Amino acid sequence: MDDSSDDLLRPTTKDLARVAGVSRATVDRVLNNREGVRQKTVDRVNAAIRDLGFVRNIAAANLAKSRRYRFLFILPRTGDLFLQELSDRIEEGAAAFANDAVSAELQRVDTNDPHILSQYLTDLSADRWDGVAIMAPQSPQLRDAVTRLLERGIQVLPFVANQEGTISDDFVGIDNKTAGATAGLLMGRFVGRSQGKILVVAETMNAQDSLERRHGFDMTLHRKFPNLRVLPSLETYGADSRAEAVLTTTIAHHPDILGVYILSSEARVPLRILQQLNMPDHVVQIVHERTASTVSALLDGSVDAIITQDPGHLARSALRRLKARCDGSEILASQERIRTEILLETNV
Amino acid sequence: MDDSSDDLLRPTTKDLARVAGVSRATVDRVLNNREGVRQKTVDRVNAAIRDLGFVRNIAAANLAKSRRYRFLFILPRTGDLFLQELSDRIEEGAAAFANDAVSAELQRVDTNDPHILSQYLTDLSADRWDGVAIMAPQSPQLRDAVTRLLERGIQVLPFVANQEGTISDDFVGIDNKTAGATAGLLMGRFVGRSQGKILVVAETMNAQDSLERRHGFDMTLHRKFPNLRVLPSLETYGADSRAEAVLTTTIAHHPDILGVYILSSEARVPLRILQQLNMPDHVVQIVHERTASTVSALLDGSVDAIITQDPGHLARSALRRLKARCDGSEILASQERIRTEILLETNV
DNA sequence: CTTGATTTGAGGCACGTGCCTCAAATATGC
DNA sequence: GCATATTTGAGGCACGTGCCTCAAATCAAG
Numbered sequence: 001m002d003d004s005s006d007d008l009l010r011p012t013t014k015d016l017a018r019v020a021g022v023s024r025a026t027v028d029r030v031l032n033n034r035e036g037v038r039q040k041t042v043d044r045v046n047a048a049i050r051d052l053g054f055v056r057n058i059a060a061a062n063l064a065k066s067r068r069y070r071f072l073f074i075l076p077r078t079g080d081l082f083l084q085e086l087s088d089r090i091e092e093g094a095a096a097f098a099n100d101a102v103s104a105e106l107q108r109v110d111t112n113d114p115h116i117l118s119q120y121l122t123d124l125s126a127d128r129w130d131g132v133a134i135m136a137p138q139s140p141q142l143r144d145a146v147t148r149l150l151e152r153g154i155q156v157l158p159f160v161a162n163q164e165g166t167i168s169d170d171f172v173g174i175d176n177k178t179a180g181a182t183a184g185l186l187m188g189r190f191v192g193r194s195q196g197k198i199l200v201v202a203e204t205m206n207a208q209d210s211l212e213r214r215h216g217f218d219m220t221l222h223r224k225f226p227n228l229r230v231l232p233s234l235e236t237y238g239a240d241s242r243a244e245a246v247l248t249t250t251i252a253h254h255p256d257i258l259g260v261y262i263l264s265s266e267a268r269v270p271l272r273i274l275q276q277l278n279m280p281d282h283v284v285q286i287v288h289e290r291t292a293s294t295v296s297a298l299l300d301g302s303v304d305a306i307i308t309q310d311p312g313h314l315a316r317s318a319l320r321r322l323k324a325r326c327d328g329s330e331i332l333a334s335q336e337r338i339r340t341e342i343l344l345e346t347n348v
Numbered sequence: 349m350d351d352s353s354d355d356l357l358r359p360t361t362k363d364l365a366r367v368a369g370v371s372r373a374t375v376d377r378v379l380n381n382r383e384g385v386r387q388k389t390v391d392r393v394n395a396a397i398r399d400l401g402f403v404r405n406i407a408a409a410n411l412a413k414s415r416r417y418r419f420l421f422i423l424p425r426t427g428d429l430f431l432q433e434l435s436d437r438i439e440e441g442a443a444a445f446a447n448d449a450v451s452a453e454l455q456r457v458d459t460n461d462p463h464i465l466s467q468y469l470t471d472l473s474a475d476r477w478d479g480v481a482i483m484a485p486q487s488p489q490l491r492d493a494v495t496r497l498l499e500r501g502i503q504v505l506p507f508v509a510n511q512e513g514t515i516s517d518d519f520v521g522i523d524n525k526t527a528g529a530t531a532g533l534l535m536g537r538f539v540g541r542s543q544g545k546i547l548v549v550a551e552t553m554n555a556q557d558s559l560e561r562r563h564g565f566d567m568t569l570h571r572k573f574p575n576l577r578v579l580p581s582l583e584t585y586g587a588d589s590r591a592e593a594v595l596t597t598t599i600a601h602h603p604d605i606l607g608v609y610i611l612s613s614e615a616r617v618p619l620r621i622l623q624q625l626n627m628p629d630h631v632v633q634i635v636h637e638r639t640a641s642t643v644s645a646l647l648d649g650s651v652d653a654i655i656t657q658d659p660g661h662l663a664r665s666a667l668r669r670l671k672a673r674c675d676g677s678e679i680l681a682s683q684e685r686i687r688t689e690i691l692l693e694t695n696v
Numbered sequence: 697c698t699t700g701a702t703t704t705g706a707g708g709c710a711c712g713t714g715c716c717t718c719a720a721a722t723a724t725g726c
Numbered sequence: 727g728c729a730t731a732t733t734t735g736a737g738g739c740a741c742g743t744g745c746c747t748c749a750a751a752t753c754a755a756g
Contacts, residue, residue, distance in 0.1 A: 012711095013714095022735085023734065024735090024737095025716095025737090026733085026734060026735075028714070029733095031713090036732070037733070055447075057411075057712055059407035059447065059712085060411050060712035062407070063407065063711095063713075063741045064741050065740095066740085096680045098403065099405070181694040182692055182695045185692050190537055192541075220694060310687075335660060335664065339689065341687065341690075344690070346533045346564075346568060347529075347687070347688040360741095361742070361744095371706070373704070373705060373745095373746095377703095377704090386704090386753095405743070407742085408711090408742035408743050409743050410711090411711045411712065411713095412742075413743080413744060414711060414712095
């Protein structure tokens, strides 16, 4: 029940000094890695820290330092409902964390142009920012710019768009292969035993995320549902007209389509076009991200399931992770794992 | 982007005093509702609060007051894997919140005996506890004991087990009708178009939670899947032998069972018995709560879906809500909504 | 206008930590 | 043993808020 000193007061630096038999000044030197302390003394203080289970009171420390955590979220310039929702949740999260001395701002940058993005990152000053959360596809230029940011002491966190572990161990977002596999499993089980084809719609297949989702989707279908054949991904390139053209043509060509999987974050346009094309009721539609558009489609029955990640959770998790990095403290892994959620009309 | 003073320092009571044209002592009187201040002065200070967007620095305030939040979690004495997981996550959450001056303990009480429970609650002192999270079925005695706790100034939060809104507006846990409806929807879609029966297994149908889950389940099946007939709930009363007896008999009696829904939080025993009874592969099994037992059943294919709530989220949400109540501050609704999650073998 | 009550101000100490200075103690090299 | 360098201690101020005291200012009633 109580693994340490629980309900009584936590030990302070004063207690450390007393137990280690040194002064508070020396405790301070050890705690903040200042030099000019003999190893023997360092060890004694560290022993006291262990013995008392001392944990630095970060709130008091920040108060003393008047420290502020200034974080910047860099989001793509293009985007639709999901991006708007994400922005709103970031603002909300920043407001909620104001008590912990963190403030966050949000900047839309042309993240698809590696040159512009890397220039923007290079211009960021460590005087102004403590950490940056970046939602952008990977590129060599981005990788270099990130390295320079880290060298200048600015924390960097890949956000929602995966950087394939090249930048840092942790990443805020779902495992897209898992998401695709889950979409595939639901697709297979909802379609049933009939034989037919599955249509996959994407904004672009150039992004790592899309590839991973498609890969997970294919793997599941291939392994468990041999009755279904997945067509090559249709790419809309975010253009309404192109989306309409490719969807219309493809659907006309394949009368035996049993399901549609929209794997991009923004499903509004493809959904509207599918609606116009009047797909038969039994065609299973699975989309990503909970937005006004996908929710209303789920409720009116045209969409069967939404695979999603909680934007509020994404925002708060990024803030907590950036703060933990600045403090050099541990995160609570179970809290920061972004879940791949399944929404049906009953639990939306 | 910035709705108020964002990256600069937040206003302090000193700023309030200056702007309102009063002393810091008066600001303090107004902020902490001390008497002996003219209405006119109160208004001026409040105007300054509004104008500057002042928000009390709770960390500094708690430091000054040496305030600690001492919370108690009261959990049932009986329970299996889910309860163990919940306990672990409460400990973990308490550790994570230690920086915010909150400490939490955990007590197992015979929550099924209203007399014992209410006596236990009555014995709690406001000197020792600031808030209590209670996981227990509702009863008149409980309701009275809770009223007395509130009168003594101890915050109370219904936890996981719903109290039907009689105790307080907020409740930490899922909407069980939603959970049941979601189980029903998955059951119907996974079974497909065949005609047959669905078995429902519960520990007891005396609890509000079980009734709500069953109600949601029935509603969905009735409305959308007329091909399925739901059998009366089997109650195990938590006894292995009884569980084995009723399950064996019922399954023998109904050869056309297409699905099994285990609606209680602890599925280990029923799952084990079903395994022994060697149900055909096509029988769809849906259970609640992510535990070692349900996860392994999901992965080996015997269980098709787990409907669950995140125990870590439950614990942390309860801590945040109790703290917010003590502070008289607002919670972030979107963060505290406990989601009804669906786990398949791909996203477990 | 005086009296007494009410309201306000000035100032201080506390909380736990960071960060600074200056002197004292101790260790090291010769 | 002495001179010098290194290590340590004592003490203080700061952060933003709570809470206290005591005196001064302002108000209402006679």
